[in-house]
Every structure is written in structure tokens, then in C-alpha cells.
Amino acid sequence: MKSGWEMVVGLEVHTELRTATKLFCSCANEFGAAPNTHVCPVCLGLPGSLPVLNERAVEMAMSIGFALRCTIAPSTFHRKNYFYPDMPKNFQISQYDLPINSSGYLDLPDGSHVGIERAHMEEDTGKSTHLGASGRLHGAERSLVDYNRAGVPLVEIVSAPDIRSAAQARLYVAELRRVLIATGASDGRMEEGSLRVDANVSVRRPGAPFGTRCEIKNLNSLRSLQRAIDYEADRQIELIEDGGTVRQETRHWDESTGVTSTMRVKEEAEDYRYFREPDLVDLAPDAAWRDRVAAALPPMPGVRRTALLQHLVDPTDAQREAVEVVLDLDLDRYVHGAAEAGLDAATALARTANEVAGAEDGADRLSVEAFIGTLRLEASGQLSATQAKTVLADLLAEGGAPEEVVARRGFTQLASDALDGIVDEVIAANADEWSRYRDGDDKLAQFFIGQVMARTRGQANGKAVVEILRSRRG
Amino acid sequence: MSAIDLAASVRRGEVTATDALATALRAIDARNDELNVFLHVDRDGAEARARAVDDAVASGRDPGPLAGVPVALKDNLCTRGVPTTASSRILEGWRPPYTATVVERLVAAGAVPVGKTNLDEFAMGSSTETSAFGPTRNPLDPERVPGGSSGGSAAAVAAGMAPLALGSDTGGSIRQPAALCGIVGVKPTYGLVSRYGLIAFASSLDQIGPFATSVADAALCLEVIAGHDPRDTTSLPEPAPALVDHLDDGVAGRRVGLVSELVEGADADVVAQVERAAAALEAAGAQVVRLSIPELRLGLSAYYLIAPAEASSNLARYDGVRYGRRVAADELGAMNEATRTLGFGDEVKRRIMLGTYALSAGYYDAYYGQALKVRTRMIEAFRRAYEQVDVLLGATAPSVAFRFGEKTANPLAMYLSDVFTIPTNLAGEAAVSVPFGTGEAGLPIGVQLLGPGRSEARLLAAARVLEVAS
Structure with missing residues (x-):
């Protein structure tokens, strides 16, 4: 980023919800099925069909709202x-001026x-799917449409323009993804398109x-997100x-060339002619329903991260990374269990993020008790670090x-007199x-x-070796 | 024979459903070429249904309250495997893979759907003249229109081709043709009858209802099709009201409001019959007052923004991509355009353009938004009126059946055919048109009884009083 400039980024993240069925019909919500096998009159928009709102999708949307x-x-x-x-209907059923969730926030790591x-x-x-030279609609010889995804429930999460760097944008999406997975509403798979991101990018002089x-x-x-945002901000700065x-326009990111190019300018933007969907009634979940959804939510990654970091004094970058591994794999219980048992949290974190996560x-198969027991044997010197790792691997x-x-x-462990001799x-x-160590x-x-x-x-205790070395140094 | 009597005879085994169907098919064969009532007669399907009813009777099972009654269906109701066009070229040849809830309910009650009746294209019109498959003629005077948009269903019942028919009413499309054909038509409360399987014109206004030669038959048919449907979120959750049991409740002690805006501008013969109806209700013990609801005058203009706006969106799906007609072109946009240009008639295009305009950025507030405010005022005005009276009385249509071409040159004149019926749709309430006397050229006149939501029992009882007095 060129000095004297600041980028302003807002992100729109679409996530597919992991419901069993689609948003307005009972067709299966399943990725990867044979084309047009999960379709019915409703999701094909056949004349006379009517949408019926999926309550589970509403619950998942509320979960996301609570989490954010x-x-x-x-x-x-x-x-x-x-x-x-x-x-299929040439209109999309969406929410406009009155969305189910508004005015929230997400704290980043x-x-x-x-x-x-x-x-x-x-x-x-x-x-x-467009067949023909370009692979895009224009100029295609034939186009094929698969409606299996039509009507799959989505939640669109719109951030405020609070993001100031591509790295922060990446951090935001990564954290949001963890939150969505934690709620159970999304599988967070960007490669399958179940999590999709659009970025709004502008630049300004600080304070302008x-x-x-x-x-x-x-x-x-x-x-792609990080590269595209950096490219786009640089493009705008250079232009100015x-x-x-x-x-103001919509631009397409090309991953292979690493540039963005114009898709459509504002003047060409569609007039979406929004109006209330007359086939659906208003959605007003009562307090009891909202409370049930809130009560069923597990702790969010931000809360869990704070709890894990609390065990560490002045955590290093490596430890912070280890915490993320623990969060992603849902292994918090080992670290908390060991720390509560009075064992060294740094060791517990390292063993969890390396041995358990690996x-x-x-x-x-590894109970928290067995994990604690192993670490306790290591701490008391009955097992070397190497031995402890082997025990964990077996468990x-x-x-x-x-x-x-x-x-x-x-x-x-080798008897200490035997160890003296080996040292x-x-x-x-x-x-x-030895002379350099002694110096x-x-x-x-x-x-x-x-x-x-x-x-x-590997059968020696590292700490015991250091003690012998120190005693020999005098 | 009335539907009630026919069903009773079939249930008792005195008449077979197969014979009743044969009678209906003879009536259809006798006049369908002349009147263009049915777009499709489903002989095989109907014969199979009739046999099933007869088998049920023979084996001692009750085939239901409409046992063996032939029913005509407006061709905007989806019927599995049976062509369904909404009288539009754009759906020519389309066979739905599913059946509308109302048709399922009729069949479950023992009725025998005989075929699909003509309508104004996508139910947009008041004379059946906008049908892509030619107009339907009024059986009482083939030089005149049967009304619309459910003109085919009204004509089917008036011509004795079926004792019962279903239509849909978005701005008067059941009541106005009922009036012009001299039969009973009911526009139920919004949500009383499931819209699942009704090809949408204006979703917030559309409602399916019955045509019959008597108030009792209409009540029975409505009872069969009414009630919550989980496939239509806008259908009312409460159990459907009992209607047949209340047919003879009369109007003694009822307060009836004769509304000046509901006769304003009507022909003198129509006004005279409405006055006579008021007198008949009074004679039967009702207390008749005259009142004015000025907001009703705003209905027509609000309707012609709201209905086209919803239609412009509802009809966007007819693009040649998935079903119905496709006009080939080199490129997707051109294919969509060619398909819609050739597939839709002028009236449909006019309303799509009107609606698209009314919803467009920069015009929404002045048009669609304003119309929604009028709609709210209309609902309030009706609510206030129903604090004073139980039932409102007025004309159904401004004139008796008019001649072909009389109003096609001037869309506004045609739109005025629905000026008395539109307010009920905007308010989501109930209304009945019942034949009452005749006017010009001895043609029938319908008077309209209006009530608040779920007042069908009250309205049908009042209609029964007029039927007897007529």
C-alpha cells in the first residue's frame, strides 16, 4: 500500500446454510448430485407454485445473528x-429493508x-455452464443449467466499511468462517462455493x-481475496x-493474471424493482423461539480463543498459531483440562496443537484424562518429552x-547415575x-x-540432562 | 339438476357419475364450438374419475359431498398431465407435473373435473376477449361477452355444461362474469382458499372461488375447497367456516349498507335492480341504510398499479428457458425477447409495462408506494363501514353483458367494468354476486353483497334471501 493512502474495504459474504432441504421447498440441499435431480415445481418456479419458508433455515439465520x-x-x-x-422465476426472494439480523459486529484475533x-x-x-470458446454466457454455443442449487438457503453477511487492509479482510473472512462453522449453519467451504465473498474497495487520503x-x-x-484487494487499491491509487x-463499477478478479477488470459500470446496473414478496407472510420469530436458538449456540471462537490465551503468559506468535489450530479442530478441552490440573499450559498447548491435532x-480415542495423565508423567520426569509424544501417539x-x-x-527413565555417565x-x-558451553x-x-x-x-529426560550439564559446568 | 341434488342422487345410487358426466359432455359437444367455453375437455380423465366414484358407490364407500358432480376448471389452475395454458400462447402445450390444491380437494370430494375453460390471457381482462384462443361467447346471447376473466367457467355453468366451475378473482374476475351470465359467483376472503397451483396474476389479490346456478351449490363447493393448505403460506390457519349450515339464517336484524359508490355510474337498469334488492332485504327483516365510502373511488387506480406491478414480476418466469413456448434466437437475451414478444398478447404486455414502470427506481414512491397507501386507506374505510353495518350492497358490474369489441378499443372503458368489484380484492375481503332481475334486452343483472374477512356464511345467507325473492 502506497504511503499517504488508506484503503476502505467492506465485505459481502454469502454462506449457504447446511439445512437438509431448500429454503422454500422440500428438495434436498445437497452439493454434487447429478444435475437437476433435486428439483420440484417450487424451486423450478413452475407456474402456480408457491414458496413455503423452511423453519430450520430461519433458525440457522438467527444463530448467525446471535453469533455476530x-x-x-x-x-x-x-x-x-x-x-x-x-x-427460475427471474426474481430472487431476498430480504431488503427489514432483514432478520442487523447491527452486529465481529471481533478479530x-x-x-x-x-x-x-x-x-x-x-x-x-x-x-456455458459451452464454447469463452466459457462465459456471451458467445457461448450452448448453455446448460443445473437447478439443484436453485432455492438453497443463503445468508448474506454485509460488513461495515471498517476494514483497512487486505490482510485484515482476510482475517475477517477467516474468523467469520470459523464463526459460521461453529454455529453449525455453514460448512464454510469456499472451494465448493458454499462461502462466497465480494469485496467493496475504495481508497482515500487518511481523514478524507x-x-x-x-x-x-x-x-x-x-x-484471491487478499491479492485482489491489494491489486484493486493500488489500481485506484495509481489512477487517481x-x-x-x-x-463506480463491478469488477471481475482474474486469478491467473492477477488483475481486476470491468464487468459492468454503475449506469448499466440493474434496477431490481424490489417489492414485498406477496406469497410469503412476515417473519416474526417469538421470544421463546429466539431464546431456544440462542441457548443452543455453542461458545464462539472469539470467546474460546480468549479462554485459551488466558492460560498463557505473554503468548508468542507460535503459541497464537497453535491456539488457532486448537480452535479449528475443536480441541480446547485438552488444553483447559491440563491447565486446570495444574500442568504447564504451554506444554499442553504444544502437545495438543502438534500431537493431538496431527x-x-x-x-x-484420546480422553482428556489420558492426555492429562501423560503430561503429568512427563512433568514429573517419569517420561521424557520424546516418550510422552510416543505415548500420546499410541493413545x-x-x-x-x-x-x-x-x-x-x-x-x-534411565536411572540418574546411568545418565551421569552418558552425559x-x-x-x-x-x-x-563443551568449552564453548562452559564459556x-x-x-x-x-x-x-x-x-x-x-x-x-530418546529415553533420557531433557531437563535432567541440562541439570547434569550445569553441575559439570560448576 | 343442482350439484347438491346430483351428488345426493349419485350417493344414493340413483344416478351414476358416468351418466352425469355423459350429460355434461353432451352439453359441451352441443355448444362448445359455438361458444368456445372449453380449451381442453379431459374426456379420458373425467371418465376414469366418474368410474371411480361409481365403484365407490357400488362398494358402499362414500365418494364425498360432490359425488359425481362435473366441474369446469378455469385454465389457470394446474392439472397434472392436462394442458394448462392460462389462455396464453406462451404456455401452449405445457402439461403441469402437479395439480392445484383446489382440484385435489374437489376430486377428493367426489367431483369430476371435465376440462379447462377459457379466460382472458393470464386472467387480465373483463370479457375473455384477450384470450389467445379466441373469446368465449355468452350462452344467453352469443353476440355478447360472458365477462371475464373467468368467462369460460361462468359460461360453462350458465350453458349447463357443468353444474359447478372454479374461477379466480383478482379484481372481479369471478363476480363480474357471474353477473353477466346470470349465475352465482363467490370471491372468498383472501387466504380462505389455497392458491397453490393457481397460475399467479397478482398474488396479493388472487383468490379462487366457485360459480354455481344456486347459492347453495356455491356454498357447498366453497366448503369443499376452503381451508388451510400448508403449501400456501398465505392461506388462513383457522378452520374453514361452515357455510351450508347457515344458508337459511336469513337477514332478519342484519344491518345492510347500500353504498352510493357501488352504484355510481352504473346503468339505470342495474341501479334499479340494486334498489329492488335493498327492498327485498328490508322485506326479509334487514335494516337498510344508505352510506358513502368515498375511498372506494380510489380503488381502480390503486389496483391498476398494484396488480400490474405484481404481474410484471410473476410473469417474468415465462422466458422460454424452462417450459412452454420458446422462439429460437442467436443469443439468450434475444431468445427471451422473441419468446415474450410472440408469446404474450397486447393486454399482458401493457400490464407488464405498467407494472415495471410503477416499480422502477424513481417512480416507485409516486406509483406503487402511493397505491399501497391507498390500499391501507381502503382497508380502514371498510373497517369503519363494518362498524355500522354487517353487509354492504351494490352492483357487481356497471352494465349487463356488452357486445364484442365494444370496449376493446379503450382499455380504460374495459377497466371500468371492475370498478365495483376491485375494492374487495384490495381489502382482502369477501363478496358474492347473485343474479337479481334482468335489464336491457332481458339480460341478467347481478347484485353484489360485500362483507369483512371470513363473512362468507353471512353473505351467502343474504344472497339466498335475494335468490328466493328474485
Whole structure:
């Protein structure tokens, strides 16, 4: 970002809801089925068909609203009218001036705060495939339409223009994705299109009013999002510095060339002729229904993150990353369990983010008690770090109690007099390193631990080795 | 024979449904070429239904309250596997994969749908002249229109082709043709009858209702089709009201309001019959007062913004992509345009343009938004009127059946045919048209009884009084 400039970004995120059926009919909401197999008169918009609102979709929309600290209010449905072959009725049922969720916010892991203007319900369109040279509608030889996706429930989450960098935009979408997955409303799969992002980007001199914005479409990954926003902000700055003005338009991001290009300018923008959908009644969930949905919500990632970080003093970047791994895989209970048992939280976090997280489905077999037990054996010096990791690996693979693994593996720490002898051998064999260590180069302790571990095939306790080294240094 | 008597005879085994159908088909064959009432006669389907009813009777099962009664269906009601066109070229050849709730309910009650009747294209018109398949002729005078848009269904009943028919009423499309054909027509309260399977014209106004030769038959038919349908969110959740049991409740002690705006501008012969109807109700014990509801004058202009606005959106789906007619072209937009240009008639295009304009950015507030405010005022005005009276009385249509071409040159003159019926649709309330006397050339005149939501029992009882007095 060029100095003297500030970018202003607002994001529109569409998420498909993980309902069993579509928003207005009982067709299956399932990705990847054979084309046009999940269709009926309603989602094909056949003459005479009428929509019936899916209550589960309303509940999921409310879950999203609660998770984003929105106001959940009585709402209405509108028709957004425009012609497109993958939209069976040539209008989309959406929410307009009265959305179900409004005025919320999302706190990001970096401490920043992004306002949520609204999170409203609407139906998805079908999917067109254009055959022929361009792969786009214009100039296609033939077009095929699959209506399986038509009528799939969506929630569109519109952020306030609070985002000031591409990295923050990425952080926002990543955190929003975690929240959506946590609510159970979305699977968060950007690659399958169940989470789709449009970015509104403008630039300004700091303190100046908002500049003219461009909307960027076709952002199919977090990487695209970040690259496209940076590209677009630079494009606008360059344009203005060259004496031009930014034109309000919709632009298409091309991942292969790394540039955005004009899709349509504002003057060509559709007049959607919104009006109240007369086939649906107003949506006014009563307090009891709202309370039930709120009560069923699990803790959100932000709350869980704070709880995990509380165990650590001045967490490092690596530890923060480990916390994200724990959050994403829902492994909080191991860290909390170990910390509450008085064990070292940093070790518990590392073991969880590495060993537990690395074992596919292993968490199903590793009880929190077994995890704590293993760490306790390590802390008391009965297991070396290497041994502890091996025990965890066995428990993750087969379940059981750590004591059983220890017995089966024959893990007993080397008696300390045996260890004394091995350390002395290592010192003798590495005179250069030893003299540097003795002169105060503490980093070499790791070297000696490594040598001792090699000779003992990992059965030594690292802390005990360091103590022997210190005693030899005098 | 009335539908009630016919059903009773069939249930007792005195008449077979197959014979009743044969009688209906003979009447259809005798005059359909001349009158153009049915666009499609479903002989095979009807014969199978009739046999099923006869089998039920033979095996001692009750086939239902409409056992063996032939019923005509307006061709904007979807019928599985049976052509359904809404009288538009754009749907020519389309066979719906599903059946409208009302038709399912009729069949479940033992009725025998005989075929699909002509209408103004997409129910937009008051004479059946906008049908893409030619106008229907009034059986009482084939030089005149049967009214519209449900002209085919009204003519079917008036010509004895079926004792009962279903129509749809968006701004008067059941009541006005009922009046012009000399039969009973009911526009039920919005939401009383499921719209699932009714090809939409203006969703917030459309309502399905019966045509019959008697008030009792209309009541029975409405009882069968009314009631909540989970497939129509706008259908009322309450159980449907009992109607037949209240037919003889009379009007003693009822307060009836003769509304000046509901006769204003009507022909003298029409006004005279409305006055005579007021006297008949008074003679039967009602207390008749004269009142004015000035807001009703705003109905027509509000209606011609709201209905076209909704229609412009409802009819957007006819684009040649998925079903119905497609006019080939090199490119998608051109295909859509060619399909719609050739597929829709002038009146439909006029209303799509009107509605699109009324909803457009920059015009919405002045047109559609303003019309919604008028609608709210209309509802309020009716509410105040019903604090004073139980039933409102007026004309159904300004004149007896008019001649072909008389109003086609001037859309506004045609629109005025519905000036007395439109306010009920805007308010979502109920109204009945019942034949009462004759006018010019001995043609029938209908008077209209209006009531608040779910007042059908009261209105039908009053209509029964007029039927007896007529």
C-alpha cells in the first residue's frame, strides 16, 4: 500500500446454510448430485407454485445473528427482479429493508473490530455452464443449467466499511468462517462455493471522506481475496495519482493474471424493482423461539480463543498459531483440562496443537484424562518429552490409559547415575562444544541434549540432562 | 339438476357419475364450438374419475359431498398431465407435473373435473376477449361477452355444461362474469382458499372461488375447497367456516349498507335492480341504510398499479428457458425477447409495462408506494363501514353483458367494468354476486353483497334471501 493512502474495504459474504432441504421447498440441499435431480415445481418456479419458508433455515439465520451480536427483528421478504437463466422465476426472494439480523459486529484475533450491517436470508440461484470458446454466457454455443442449487438457503453477511487492509479482510473472512462453522449453519467451504465473498474497495487520503468504491467479484479463496484487494487499491491509487477518477463499477478478479477488470459500470446496473414478496407472510420469530436458538449456540471462537490465551503468559506468535489450530479442530478441552490440573499450559498447548491435532480422528480415542495423565508423567520426569509424544501417539491410535502404554513400551527413565555417565561420555567426545558451553554459550545445551538422546534412543529426560550439564559446568 | 341434488342422487345410487358426466359432455359437444367455453375437455380423465366414484358407490364407500358432480376448471389452475395454458400462447402445450390444491380437494370430494375453460390471457381482462384462443361467447346471447376473466367457467355453468366451475378473482374476475351470465359467483376472503397451483396474476389479490346456478351449490363447493393448505403460506390457519349450515339464517336484524359508490355510474337498469334488492332485504327483516365510502373511488387506480406491478414480476418466469413456448434466437437475451414478444398478447404486455414502470427506481414512491397507501386507506374505510353495518350492497358490474369489441378499443372503458368489484380484492375481503332481475334486452343483472374477512356464511345467507325473492 502506497504511503499517504488508506484503503476502505467492506465485505459481502454469502454462506449457504447446511439445512437438509431448500429454503422454500422440500428438495434436498445437497452439493454434487447429478444435475437437476433435486428439483420440484417450487424451486423450478413452475407456474402456480408457491414458496413455503423452511423453519430450520430461519433458525440457522438467527444463530448467525446471535453469533455476530446482531439485533434480531421481525423481517419481511422482497423480490429482487432481474432476468437470468439460472434463476427460475427471474426474481430472487431476498430480504431488503427489514432483514432478520442487523447491527452486529465481529471481533478479530488481532484485536480489531468490524461492524456487521446486516445478515439477511435469501435463496441461491442455479448454476450455468456455458459451452464454447469463452466459457462465459456471451458467445457461448450452448448453455446448460443445473437447478439443484436453485432455492438453497443463503445468508448474506454485509460488513461495515471498517476494514483497512487486505490482510485484515482476510482475517475477517477467516474468523467469520470459523464463526459460521461453529454455529453449525455453514460448512464454510469456499472451494465448493458454499462461502462466497465480494469485496467493496475504495481508497482515500487518511481523514478524507470515503472514495468511490468498486465491487470485486469472483474471489474464490482467501488468497484471491487478499491479492485482489491489494491489486484493486493500488489500481485506484495509481489512477487517481495520474489525474483520473475512480468509476463506480463491478469488477471481475482474474486469478491467473492477477488483475481486476470491468464487468459492468454503475449506469448499466440493474434496477431490481424490489417489492414485498406477496406469497410469503412476515417473519416474526417469538421470544421463546429466539431464546431456544440462542441457548443452543455453542461458545464462539472469539470467546474460546480468549479462554485459551488466558492460560498463557505473554503468548508468542507460535503459541497464537497453535491456539488457532486448537480452535479449528475443536480441541480446547485438552488444553483447559491440563491447565486446570495444574500442568504447564504451554506444554499442553504444544502437545495438543502438534500431537493431538496431527492424528486424524485421534481425538475420538484420546480422553482428556489420558492426555492429562501423560503430561503429568512427563512433568514429573517419569517420561521424557520424546516418550510422552510416543505415548500420546499410541493413545491417539488405540485409546487406553497412559500407564498401559508405558508398561507395554517398557518406558522407564534411565536411572540418574546411568545418565551421569552418558552425559560425561558426550562431554568427552565433544570437547570444542563443551568449552564453548562452559564459556556461557547456553544454546549448546540443545546440542548436548540431542547427543544424549541419540545415545539413549530418546529415553533420557531433557531437563535432567541440562541439570547434569550445569553441575559439570560448576 | 343442482350439484347438491346430483351428488345426493349419485350417493344414493340413483344416478351414476358416468351418466352425469355423459350429460355434461353432451352439453359441451352441443355448444362448445359455438361458444368456445372449453380449451381442453379431459374426456379420458373425467371418465376414469366418474368410474371411480361409481365403484365407490357400488362398494358402499362414500365418494364425498360432490359425488359425481362435473366441474369446469378455469385454465389457470394446474392439472397434472392436462394442458394448462392460462389462455396464453406462451404456455401452449405445457402439461403441469402437479395439480392445484383446489382440484385435489374437489376430486377428493367426489367431483369430476371435465376440462379447462377459457379466460382472458393470464386472467387480465373483463370479457375473455384477450384470450389467445379466441373469446368465449355468452350462452344467453352469443353476440355478447360472458365477462371475464373467468368467462369460460361462468359460461360453462350458465350453458349447463357443468353444474359447478372454479374461477379466480383478482379484481372481479369471478363476480363480474357471474353477473353477466346470470349465475352465482363467490370471491372468498383472501387466504380462505389455497392458491397453490393457481397460475399467479397478482398474488396479493388472487383468490379462487366457485360459480354455481344456486347459492347453495356455491356454498357447498366453497366448503369443499376452503381451508388451510400448508403449501400456501398465505392461506388462513383457522378452520374453514361452515357455510351450508347457515344458508337459511336469513337477514332478519342484519344491518345492510347500500353504498352510493357501488352504484355510481352504473346503468339505470342495474341501479334499479340494486334498489329492488335493498327492498327485498328490508322485506326479509334487514335494516337498510344508505352510506358513502368515498375511498372506494380510489380503488381502480390503486389496483391498476398494484396488480400490474405484481404481474410484471410473476410473469417474468415465462422466458422460454424452462417450459412452454420458446422462439429460437442467436443469443439468450434475444431468445427471451422473441419468446415474450410472440408469446404474450397486447393486454399482458401493457400490464407488464405498467407494472415495471410503477416499480422502477424513481417512480416507485409516486406509483406503487402511493397505491399501497391507498390500499391501507381502503382497508380502514371498510373497517369503519363494518362498524355500522354487517353487509354492504351494490352492483357487481356497471352494465349487463356488452357486445364484442365494444370496449376493446379503450382499455380504460374495459377497466371500468371492475370498478365495483376491485375494492374487495384490495381489502382482502369477501363478496358474492347473485343474479337479481334482468335489464336491457332481458339480460341478467347481478347484485353484489360485500362483507369483512371470513363473512362468507353471512353473505351467502343474504344472497339466498335475494335468490328466493328474485
